[in-house]
Amino acid sequence: MNCTKLELRSYPPFIHDWKTSAKAAWICSATLVPVALWSSVLYGRIAVVTWLTAVAAALVAEAAASALTRRWTLGDGSAVLTGLLIAAAMPPGAPWYVPVASAAFAILIVKAAFGGLGANWMNPALAGVAFAYANWPAHMREYVLPRFVAGVDGVTAATPLTFAKGLAGGLDIKVMDALRGASYPLSAIDGAVTGFLNDSLFSRLSARLPDGYIDLIIGFKPGALGESALLAVALGSIVLVSLRLIKLEIPLAMLAVFGLLARLFGTGLPGEGFLAGDAMFAMSGGSLLLVAFYMAADPVSSPVGRGACLLYGASIGALSFVFRRWGAFTEGVAYAVLVMNVTVPFIEKAATGLRLKRGGVA
C-alpha cells in the first residue's frame, strides 16, 4: 500500500477528544498560577523572583534541548509546568541559582537526555527538587515566616513539620500547643475561622477544631512556596480531577494510605498514642497535596491501568509516611515518588499479571 504523507494525516477517526498533551500541561500550569499569586502575597518579592527564575530557567533549558535535538518542543507546555513545580518546592528566598540549577537538571538531564517528553522515567520536577536538596541542603531547609505573621520580612523559622520532628518525646502536649509555646504566632484569621467553624458546624457534631490548623491551611506558617497555598493547590486539584487530566486513583490511594498510617502510628509527635495520630497535622503540613496531585499523578512517570495506579499510589503513601516518620528529613514525599517512579514497570507487570515471553515491556 502506498502510504503518502497526505494519507497519514487523513486516517480515521477524523474527530478527536478535546484533550491534547499540550492542553493538559498548559491547564496544569494555569492551575498553579493561584498558588504562585498567593505565595507572592505571603512572601512578597522573594517569592515572585523564585517563581520567575524557575520558569525562565526551564524555558531556556527546553529551548537549548530543542536546539540540540532539532525538535521544537516549547509549545507542549511541559517545560513551563516543570518550572512552576520546581518553584513550588523552593523555600522562599532561596538563592537564584538553586531554582535555575534544578530546572536545568530537570529538563536537560532527566527529560531531554532520555529522549524528551514521554520518555523520561522520573518526574523531572521532582528529580530537580531532589537535586537541589542534595546540593544545597542548607538553602533548601532555610524557611522564613510570611510577612503577615512576622510583621517584617525575612524572619527565619523552622517549618511546623521540622519543628514537630525536633520535639523531644515525653512532653505530654499537643503539637499545636507546642508550636504556640515556641512563639509561633496565631493569626487573627485562624482565630476567627476556627471559632466560626466550631460554633456553627463542629459544635453540632460535638467536635472541636483546635486552633492553628487554619493557619497551616492558608499558609500562615513557614514553608515552601507551594505548601503555603494549600487551598489554591486543593482548588487546582479539583480542576485537574474534574477535567480528568490526571489519574485520580494515584492521589486518592496515596492520601488514603498516608492518612491511615498517620492515624495509626502517629506522626512521631509527643502526646500521640497508638491509633490517635494527628493525621490532620500530617496531611496539611508539608507539600503532600501538591506532590500527590501534580507530581505523583504525572502521567509520564506513573503506571497505566487502574490496579497499577492504586498500587502505585498506595506504595507512595506508605513510603512517604515511613520517610517522614522515621527518616532524617521531613520532606520524604518527594523521595517516595522518585523511588516509586523507578518501580513503575514492575508495578504494571504485577498489577496486570501479564507475562511476556521474551523480556519485559516497560
Added chain:
Amino acid sequence: MRARGFKRGGVPVDHRAPFKTGPIENAFLPMNAIVQLREHRCAVEPIPVVSVGQEVREGQLLARSAGKASSNVHSPIPGIVRRIETTRTSGGFDSKAILVSLEGSFSMLGKRPERYLWKSLNKADISHIVQDKGIVRVSSGEPLYEILSERSDAPGFVMVVSALEMDPYRRTEEELLALRAEDVVDGCAIAARMALPARIMFAVDERIEPATLEPLRELAARSELDIAIQPFRRRFPQDLPGQIAEAMDIADPGTLFIIEPSTLVALHEAVVSNKPHIEQYVYVGGGSIKRPAILKARIGAPIGDLIEECGGFSGHPETIVIGGPFRGRAAADLDAPVTRTTRAVLALSPEETKSAPERPCVRCGDCVDACPEGLSPYRLLKLLRSGRPDDALAAGLGRCSSCGSCSYACRSRIPLVRYFDEARQNEVRR
C-alpha cells in the same frame, strides 16, 4: 424496555449536530455519473457489458457480477457511456469505473412506481431478483444475495436491523424508520423469507423519538414475524457486531446478522418496484455544511454536487469525510462519486476534528479507558514500534476491531488504529 450497552470503553456521543427533519429530498441528477464497479477491497471486479459511446437507459445493466463479493452494476441515469477506466477509490483501492453523461429521457423518475405482490414469490425468485438488481449491504458493500444465502445455510441466527448510528452526525437510518417504517418491515419480511432467522431484533438508539417508535412497534406486532425492538445506549462503537453481541450477552457475534434499514429499503424497492440499486440515502452534514440534510442521491453523483445542494460550505472545512467520522475515509476531492456504501458525506471544521500535531505518548491511559475490547493500545503500539508484532498479537492485537476509539481519545494524537491496521495487513501478507 431497558436500554442495553456494551460493558467497557467507548466514546460518549451525547451531542448530536442540529438537523432539520422532514421528508427526504431527491438530489438533482448528476450531469456525469462515475459508477464504481467494486464496493469492496476484496471483491472480484464485475465485467462491463457496455462499451464507450453506447447509449444506456436509466437502470440498464452496466457490468455483470463475476465472482465472489461482486455485484451487478446499473446505470443511475439515462445517457451515454463516455469512459471506462480504472480509478483509485476513496476506500484506497483501485476499481474500474464507468462514466455516464446525462442524456435522453427518464424511465423511472416521475413515473408511478410499479408494485408487485412479493408474497407469492418463493425464495429462489427473490434471491434471483436481489442478485439481478445488484443490491448490496449498505454498511459493508457485500452483495446481499451472497450474504443472505450464506446465512440461510446456517440457520439459528438473529437478524439485527440496526438503526444505530453512533456518531454526532448521521441519523439516516432513524429517519428511514420514521418515514418508511412500512417498507423497512416489509423488506425485513423479504429478507427473512430468504434467510430464515431464528428471530429478528430492531436495534434502536435509546433516545429515539416516541413518534418513531410507536408506529414501528405496531407494524412489528401486526407482521407475522417474531420482531423485538431493543434500545441501545448511545455510545460509540455500539453499532459494531461485537458490541451489539456484548450488550445482548451473546457469546458469539457470528450468530448476529446485521442489516440496516437503508439496505432493507433498497431490497424492498428491488423486489416490489423492480428497481436496481442506483440510489443511496446520504447524510450530508458536519460543522462546515450550511444546511445539513439527508439526500436521496443517485450512485455516481459527485459529492460536491450534494454539498452544493445543502447550501455549500460555511467556513473552511478541514477534512471531507465519506462515511462516519470514526471509521470513514477522507475524500480525495469533491469529484469523488457516491457509491452504494456512501452513507454520509461530512465536511468537518477544525473545531470538530480538533487535530493537533502528533507528540510522543505521555502514558495518560486514555486509550486504555477508551478501548471497548479491553486492550492496552499504548502497549500494543510500543510493541509494534520496537519490532515485535508477534508479542503485539499475543497481547490481543487480533481482537482490535479498528473502531478508532483509542485514536479519538489519544492526547498526543497518535494514529494508533492506523498502526494496528497496517500491522495486521502485514500479518496477513506473511
